[in-house]
Amino acid sequence: MTGERQIQGVPFPSFLYGTAWKEQETAKLTSLALASGFRGIDTANQRKHYCEAAAGEAVAKAQQAGSLSRDEVFLQTKFTYQSGQDHRLPYEADASLDEQVAQSFASSLEHLHTDYIDSYVLHGPMYRGRLCDADVTVWHAMETLHAEGRAKLLGVSNVDLPQLRALTAMSAVRPAFVQNRCFAKTGWDRDIRHFCSNNGMVYQGFSLLTANRAALIHPAMDQLARRLDRSPAQLVFRFAIERGMLPLTGTRSADHMAQDLACENFEVSAKELDRIETLLL
Numbered sequence: 001m002t003g004e005r006q007i008q009g010v011p012f013p014s015f016l017y018g019t020a021w022k023e024q025e026t027a028k029l030t031s032l033a034l035a036s037g038f039r040g041i042d043t044a045n046q047r048k049h050y051c052e053a054a055a056g057e058a059v060a061k062a063q064q065a066g067s068l069s070r071d072e073v074f075l076q077t078k079f080t081y082q083s084g085q086d087h088r089l090p091y092e093a094d095a096s097l098d099e100q101v102a103q104s105f106a107s108s109l110e111h112l113h114t115d116y117i118d119s120y121v122l123h124g125p126m127y128r129g130r131l132c133d134a135d136v137t138v139w140h141a142m143e144t145l146h147a148e149g150r151a152k153l154l155g156v157s158n159v160d161l162p163q164l165r166a167l168t169a170m171s172a173v174r175p176a177f178v179q180n181r182c183f184a185k186t187g188w189d190r191d192i193r194h195f196c197s198n199n200g201m202v203y204q205g206f207s208l209l210t211a212n213r214a215a216l217i218h219p220a221m222d223q224l225a226r227r228l229d230r231s232p233a234q235l236v237f238r239f240a241i242e243r244g245m246l247p248l249t250g251t252r253s254a255d256h257m258a259q260d261l262a263c264e265n266f267e268v269s270a271k272e273l274d275r276i277e278t279l280l281l
């Protein structure tokens with residue numbers, strides 16, 4: 001894996017390609033992302049927003065073509081509660097929560113043509129603002145998958161700080177990843193990012209471009225982008241990586257895939273990173 005980092009002894013790439021909302025184009029775009037150099041794929045067993053099987057088809061095709069071995073691609077998928085699904089459930093509606101996790105995971109392995117998942121993520125706690133018994137049950141079921149070696153790392157998404165603190169306190173296996181929508185107006189989710197770096201977790205940021213239009217068109221960003229001869233989008237991704245994040249992009253464009261990955265090829269000073277971090281504070 002290029003630009004490889006490690007957490008809990010498991011390697012992960014410096015950028016993830018997100019496969020949400022791509023429907024019938026999922027396989028084609030995932031193949032394009034792999035051919036462009038992405039080595040991390042983010043999906044979910046949530047047919048409402050993702051086509052996990054099509055993402056898996058693209059990965060399997062690259063493996064069959066001999067261009068990629070299983071250990072060269074980082075696969076991340078998610079368990080999603082029934083409240084986040086439509087009628088296409090990846091588990092029995094009336095099964096217990098730990099059975100639903102086991103069923104969803106087994107179906108993910110099938111979709112992704114693999115016998116292990118690099119990172120298995122709870123798509124989000126059941127309720128906003130607190131962790132409930134259901135979340136604890138689901139996390140313990142995920143810990144079982146981790147103990148069996150079938151989920152190398154665990155993660156959680158769409159969490160606030162009290163939820164993350166509670167999950168960290170109750171878990172035997174700590175989250176390796178926290179995947180959140182990252183808003184510049186909160187210092188790019190600064191409190192949660194700091195909690196992650198202080199507790200050996202990696203923060204994954206999504207919607208870095210789509211949630212931050214005001215930052216992208218900010219005069220200071222424009223000035224910096226001109227000086228570096230890069231786009232504001234590349235600057236945001238560079239900033240994210242420099243500040244320890246694992247960014248996601250879901251671009252459909254081959255040019256943007258190349259540009260997003262090329263954000264690793266230029267330097268931004270600490271002062272300039274600070275400026276971006278506080279742009280909308």
Ligand SMILES: NC(=O)c1ccc[n+]([C@@H]2O[C@H](COP(=O)([O-])OP(=O)(O)OC[C@H]3O[C@@H](n4cnc5c(N)ncnc54)[C@H](OP(=O)(O)O)[C@@H]3O)[C@@H](O)[C@H]2O)c1
Pocket residue numbers: 017018019020021042043123157158179205206207208209210231233234248249250251252253256257259260
């Ligand atoms: N855990 C969750 O609940 C959750 C929620 C949302 C997303 N996600 C994950 O995160 C992934 C990414 O989602 P996202 O919300 O960050 O992004 P997204 O919805 O996929 O959108 C990315 C946007 O940025 C544009 N873009 C990308 N690179 C660019 C560049 N270099 N220059 C200009 N524009 C560029 C894309 O346009 P073009 O297509 O034209 O390049 C697109 O409009 C998803 O696919 C999913 O895997 C997870």
